[in-house]
Amino acid sequence: MKYEFTKEELHQIERIKAKFPEVKPATLPVLWLAQNKYGHVKPEVQKLVAKTLGLPEAHVHGVAEFYTQYYKEEKGKYVLDVCTCLSCQLCGGYDVLHYLEEKLGIQSGETTDDGMFSLQQVECLGACGYAPMMQISNERYVNHLTPEKIDAVIEGLRDNTLPEFESNKMPQHQTEEN
Amino acid sequence: MAADWRSYKPKIIPDIPDLHKIDVYIKNGGYEALKKVVSDDWTPKSVVDEVKEANIRGRGGAGFNAGLKWSFMPEPDGGPRYLVCNGDESEPGTFKDRKIFEYNPHLFIEGALIAAYAMRCTSIYVYIRGEYLSWIQMMEKALSDAYDQGFIGKNIFGSDFSVNFYTYTGAGAYICGEETAMLESLEGKRGYPRVKPPFPAQKGLWGRPTTINNIETLTNVPSVINNGSSWFKNIGAENHPGPILYGISGHVNKPGVYEYPSGVPVLDLIHEVAGGIKNGKKLKAVIPGGSSTPVLRADQLDDVSMDSESLRSAGSMLGTAGMVVIDEDTDMVDLLWRIAHFYHHESCGQCTPCREGTGWLEKILLRIKNGEGEVKDLDLLLDLTTQMEGRTICALADAAAWPVRHTINRFRDEFEARCKKSVHAVA
Ligand SMILES: Cc1cc2nc3c(=O)[nH]c(=O)nc-3n(C[C@H](O)[C@H](O)[C@H](O)COP(=O)(O)O)c2cc1C
Ligand code: SF4
Ligand code: FES
DSSP states (O other), X not given: OOOOOOHHHHHHHHHHHTTSSSSGGXXXXXXXXXXXXXXXXXXXXXXXXXXXXXXXXXXXXXXXXXXXXXXXXXOOSEEEEEEOSHHHHHTTHHHHHHHHHHHHTOOTTOBOTTSOEEEEEESOOSOGGGOSOEEETTTEEEOSOOHHHHHHHHHHHHTTOOOOOOXXXXXXXXXXXX | OGGGGGGOOOSSSOSOTTTTSHHHHHHTTTTHHHHHHHHSSOOHHHXXXXXXXXXXXXXXXXXXXXXXXXXXXXXXXXXXOEEEEEEOOOSTTOOXXXXXXXXXXXXXXXXXXXXXXXXXXXXXXXXXXXXXHHHXXXXXXXXXXXXXXXXXXXXXXXXXXOBEEEEEEOOSOGGGGSHHXXXXXXXXXXXXXXOXXXXXXXXXXXXXXXXXXXXXXXXXXXXXXXXXXXXXXXXXXXXXXXXXEEEEEESBSSOEEEEEEXXXXXXXXXXXXXXXXGGGOOEEEEEOSSTXXXXXXXXXXXXXXXXXXXXXXXXXXXXXXXXXXXXXXXXXXXXXHHHHXXXXXXXXXXXXXXXXXXXXXXXXXXXXXXXXXXXXXXXXXHHHHHHHTTOSSSTHHHXXXXXXXXXXXXXXXXXXXXXXXXXXXXX
């Protein structure tokens, strides 16, 4: 497989670079762009990022390794990040994790044989009041998980449908949002 | 003052439908404070002084007076100067800044613009944790609308004040919430905290003068300009005034983010605001302001309120005001092991006492959790916490040490009981 950015992506990278007085700060955003395109930032992709930005490969590699959201290996089509940290632990985060392990037939850290799902445990996602919760593929937050809700979410994902964005209203608010 | 929290009307996130839209925000008096400071006779220094007088204490955890921090910026020398807004929000139990991105992003933008005017910054970066993708998109929309209205960019309201405002997306690293790690990350590197001094005001982003403030801290700025510092100081607790976004999670009936004045009694927040403990259980303990703040037992909470002074005398801290409520059935050994796991996972590894110390804390706690611990392990843990504290580049090591020390001291019986059990008895 040949790794390269399209013309449009290169334009986008120029716009990213314009936000900063030097090139290096573009490392994180361009790694994001690459991961969104390829689904991971394995060494081949890191190489592309380094070459495009004119930065040493060792630098890009060091950054990719430091941050947990960059996938240094290929993952399932959907990555399920289950929070088991403090508030989620108190509200059943581990039950969610074990339920998913059983349902998908994999352990935390593994990917299903059909390549559909990777399951991971993560640290606090900043949704503590809506525990237990998980995030799907660095994108959608799904809150207040129950076995029924998890079943529905997994079924939806098998049909390629991400659950809808959930807005958690301020409990003090009376009026309806549009 | 705390007595009147029940009649308080939210100011940071008021109950106005669609306030996140710029036209609704403007219709409700939005961007008036910005207009006032850049067009009237508010000098940058007078803005700094007013904010300092208001005593907005940093809402990112350390509680430092925002105006005082701004006053540390050196005189302009014609080169770039930066304001970095901290939206990393990763301290377990904390989920408030996200509400601002979603419900009132323009209040934050306006506050940051006024701060930039006061410190004569040339660019603003808002660093948001990568997991908050949906909320980053909301911020980008809000910023682009504010650019279109001319509130950001060149010659704002026809004045000679010009500033840029960008988002920056993190990629999963709690340590990037630490202000100097955030600067490293923004510079496109691994998030390793820097040795201080030099402080960011002297040598920050790309070596230039920089101030870092939390998102919620900055949302308080427009109201201080509109209403004056004495108005602000009359809200809530005397030494820690102003509105607070309280994030309440754990074993309560109505968890969520609530806005009230500082200084609400802890027990009122739990029983009245958050609807009491789930399933009719009893309260066992509270972590008042994020995972690093020392846990308080239920019997330590009488007359304790959510402000730095009151919590300090009770033996804890306000932190981020992200309160975690713990019921009677909770196993404190399991809970503490999970907190220790978090800090070990997030240590950047630069300093030996932190890298090794957080590892040992987790390992020994796991041993105790599994019923393989001995009572002398508890003293070993306490000893480790003293060896870690105050000996490292950043405060992560302290943040890891405090919960271990205080949870063991305050629930010693529970830990000892677990140590005495044999593995077989547990199974
Ligand atoms: C390990 C560590 C993590 C931190 N994480 C955050 C964070 O997620 N958000 C935040 O606003 N401040 C965080 N802080 C505090 C910042 O270093 C800094 O004090 C704060 O952003 C300053 O803003 P304020 O004065 O307005 O509170 C953290 C500090 C440490 C030591
Ligand atoms: S105290 Fe820990 S997190 Fe902070 S710089 Fe040292 S090793 Fe890194
Ligand atoms: S502890 Fe799970 S989101 Fe904060």
